[in-house]
Amino acid sequence: MAASRSNVSIIGIGDDGLDGASDAVRRIISEADLLVGNDRVLALVPGNVTERLVLGADVEAAADRIAAEHGRVAVLVSGDPLFYGLARYLCDRVGIERCEIVPHVSSMQLAFARVKESWDDAYLTNLANHSLEAVVERIRTAEKVGLFTTDENGPDAVAKSLVKRKIDYFTAYVCENLGARNERVTRGTLGEIANQKFDPLNVMILVRSGNAPDRPRDASTRSLFGNPDEAFIQSKPKHGLLTPAEVRAVALAQMALSSRSIVWDVGAGSGSVSVEAALLAPAGQVFAIEQDAEDIELVRENADRFAVENVTPVMGRAPEVWADLPDPDAVFIEGSGREIARLAELAFERLKPAGRLVASVASIEGLYEVKAILTAATSDVNVWMLNVSRGTDQLQRLRLNSLNPAFLVAATKS
Structure with missing residues (x-):
């Protein structure tokens, strides 16, 4: 005898049992040939049916029993069967065409x-x-x-x-x-x-609570670069403006730092690029240039967290504050719009011979303008578009959360 379609009803039920169930749910339960659930859920449904199957630790055996049943099966679960419930598992094991799902409000x-x-x-x-x-x-x-x-x-x-x-x-x-x-x-x-x-x-x-800053995790297991975003103290409500770890890693690789490099981080924000540049250039000097007083303090705190002493916060507006800085071996600059193109042009002029400038640009228009400026100054210009998604477990499934696309432009001064 072939199994009928949709003969397995996976039903969400609340702590009030049948009192909170609809007439349709009550009918499915009363007409079931096999009622399945754990002891607590089955106790919410008084009355007799042909057979009751108590769900215990051996869920696979229960699934096999349900799959073998040709009559009507009602599987009772607390709340929403799809919210950390059995529905997904049973659909896979029994066959999605044999299952119907009747949700209930989940405890979450x-x-x-x-x-x-x-x-x-x-x-x-x-x-x-x-x-x-x-x-x-x-x-x-x-x-x-x-x-x-x-x-x-x-x-x-x-x-x-x-x-x-x-x-x-x-x-x-x-x-x-x-x-x-x-x-x-x-x-x-x-x-x-x-x-x-x-x-x-x-x-x-x-x-x-409010705009409380993150407490970064212990930095004792830090890497030289590409550390997780949460390893850095970030400001609230500007959280998320930190250069993402994946973009930061590529940018620092393209800066081609030596142990004694002089680095400018223009628009340093919380200083993630500055800190990692300092780790890569322990005998060099990194100037974290930032006009926001709160962010300057974050640069200091993050430098302390990573125990780097070669980061110098420079508070003020670019390019005016560059006047007293030594010429850099490498420059990192991040932003959007016409301002980043103008600053990239001026910073490239200050680069030492064979120096590297890397710009992280948020918009396609900004990318075009920065590339045009740098191409006019050197033939060694490279461009990347970085599309990154981070995996996270959500509701027992892997979910990929995409970051905003980033455009990187790297140029070498010949």
């Missing part, structure tokens, strides 16, 4: 609704599938976070780990037993949450 959705925060831009994860250490590193630069915690790593353990790493710039919410009569939402600082205990059925939400 309920949690964000309870604290009145949107969740479309949040980092969402499950500590049952990822190590606490890896999750903490992702939290470091996040704006909002939604966590399914575990018995081993409950909200108190998460809060303690964050406080230990000085990632203390979040307001925390712990939402327990969502949808049940004993539902409770606790709000507090991470320090306060670290000293409390919570019911195992909880969702933890973190909301970044």
